[in-house]
Amino acid sequence: MRMERLGFLGPQGTHSEAAALYLNDLCAKPYSLQAFADIYTAMQAVEAGTIDACLVPVENSLEGSINITLDTLAHSEDLLVTRELIWRVHNQLMAKCRPQDVKKIFSHAQPLSQCRSYLQQQYPAAELVATASTAKAARLVAASRMDEGCAAICTKRAGELYGLQTLAVEIQDNMANCTRFFEVRRASGLRPTAGEVLDKVLIICQIDGQRAGSLCDVLQEFARCSVNMTRIESRPARTELGAYIFFFDLETSTSRKNLEASIEAVRKKSIWLKNLGEFPVIVAKN
Numbered sequence: 377m378r379m380e381r382l383g384f385l386g387p388q389g390t391h392s393e394a395a396a397l398y399l400n401d402l403c404a405k406p407y408s409l410q411a412f413a414d415i416y417t418a419m420q421a422v423e424a425g426t427i428d429a430c431l432v433p434v435e436n437s438l439e440g441s442i443n444i445t446l447d448t449l450a451h452s453e454d455l456l457v458t459r460e461l462i463w464r465v466h467n468q469l470m471a472k473c474r475p476q477d478v479k480k481i482f483s484h485a486q487p488l489s490q491c492r493s494y495l496q497q498q499y500p501a502a503e504l505v506a507t508a509s510t511a512k513a514a515r516l517v518a519a520s521r522m523d524e525g526c527a528a529i530c531t532k533r534a535g536e537l538y539g540l541q542t543l544a545v546e547i548q549d550n551m552a553n554c555t556r557f558f559e560v561r562r563a564s565g566l567r568p569t570a571g572e573v574l575d576k577v578l579i580i581c582q583i584d585g586q587r588a589g590s591l592c593d594v595l596q597e598f599a600r601c602s603v604n605m606t607r608i609e610s611r612p613a614r615t616e617l618g619a620y621i622f623f624f625d626l627e628t629s630t631s632r633k634n635l636e637a638s639i640e641a642v643r644k645k646s647i648w649l650k651n652l653g654e655f656p657v658i659v660a661k662n
Contacts, residue, residue, distance in 0.1 A: 381409075382410070385433070387515075394531055419560060423454055423455055439489060458559050459655050462660060468535060470540035471541065472539075478526075481503070481505065481528070510529065518538035527543060576627060577651065577654040580624075582613055594622075597641040
């Protein structure tokens with residue numbers, strides 16, 4: 377039997393790879409993992425049927441939403457969310473040189489921002505260089521000369537892959553630093569979810585932004601049906617200036633009848649509405 381393929385934001389050593397490895401260990405039928413250079417390419421590969429699924433970041437607790445993930449879901453005709461994974465982010469400072477010799481620090485833009493206070497306190501004079509991924513930062517530091525004083529904010533695995541030593545651990549400004557990942561599949565290729573508790577449903581809709589109170593009307597439908605909305609996010613509809621679409625994360629803990637009634641009521645008050653999936657939420661023990 378063919379092993380299904382799961383895409384992730386590569387290369388090896390990224391937080392995305394660590395999350396994909398963790399999810400894979402939980403699957404009854406593990407995936408073959410495949411790295412992609414960016415989120416959009418991974419999601420497009422799923423839609424094209426080149427791979428079966430991908431695990432992509434959608435939100436960080438400190439830095440907010442990953443817009444490319446939301447936009448790609450919004451404008452796809454066939455992609456659905458099948459799992460959510462909440463992944464605790466551990467940022468390490470790794471290098472070949474001594475801590476006091478660090479002059480330049482490489483990392484992805486998000487870790488650089490997530491560790492802002494630490495960097496200002498410990499390395500106020502260091503040059504900060506944004507890279508495509510934390511793993512690429514580790515690779516660049518590994519390729520540098522010792523006297524250049526280069527260091528990387530990366531995962532422990534990335535540092536080990538490139539032969540770096542740990543200078544400091546858990547350097548993020550907030551210990552509650554977590555990233556939400558979505559496992560995304562084509563609607564036509566969904567796995568059965570027998571035995572899984574479906575904790576959330578994700579819907580997206582466009583409402584009439586020219587009518588006063590239209591968003592309030594939608595939110596009142598969730599309240600009227602006792603449906604708990606855990607997140608709301610707006611994105612440009614890409615049709616005209618001032619037109620927006622809205623993402624709603626809804627808990628399924630209310631009655632099925634109430635949940636379906638609220639979604640149907642919102643559908644009637646929207647220009648269009650899509651259900652992007654009902655799925656379990658996995659909190660990683662990392």
